[in-house]
Amino acid sequence: MVVFSEDHNQETRCRGRIEVICGSMFSGKTEELIRRMKRAKFARQRVEIFKPAIDTRYSEEDVVSHDNNIIKSTPIDSSASILLFSSEIDVVGIDEAQFFDEGLVYVCNELANRGVRVIIAGLDMDFKGIPFGPIPALCAIADEVTKVHAICVKCGDLAYISHRTVDNDKRVLLGETTEYEPLCRCCYQKALKEESKNKQ
């Protein structure tokens, strides 16, 4: 009789996978990323978070979520660098992924194929509702996608978009509560009508 050891199955199982956490601003994306990373770290897995060098709202070296939940991270200029810095890492976290180049899709696939668990957090859409950077493609190749929501500041329903409250057309405008507000689809449409009326 041949008895297969369950432990052996466990060891040889491929752990590589891609998880995407996406949503609007103030939806808790970074908090969810950090929660998953901390849990892996607690299990003595080697973890590392990368973020685009463009995101310098807070300190250079740390991923800081809005509730000051700090985990160390490495700012990098291009997605290709993630492969260079990821040897010997079990779980790779990527924050503000929408600001990375499209090469991030290849990088994440490559890491997952090597057995790395990749957890990506990023904005699903820009302030006009257009899918942001490599996020749509990452959602397509992911093993698991979690869409998180903020709360609409006008009516309390689940928010759908980060509405920009200042008149600036630049796609990348980093800021906090003063420049953006989470709105549901209905309140966003009302806000757009209001704005076009004010411009006339």
Ligand code: ZN
């Ligand atoms: Zn609303």
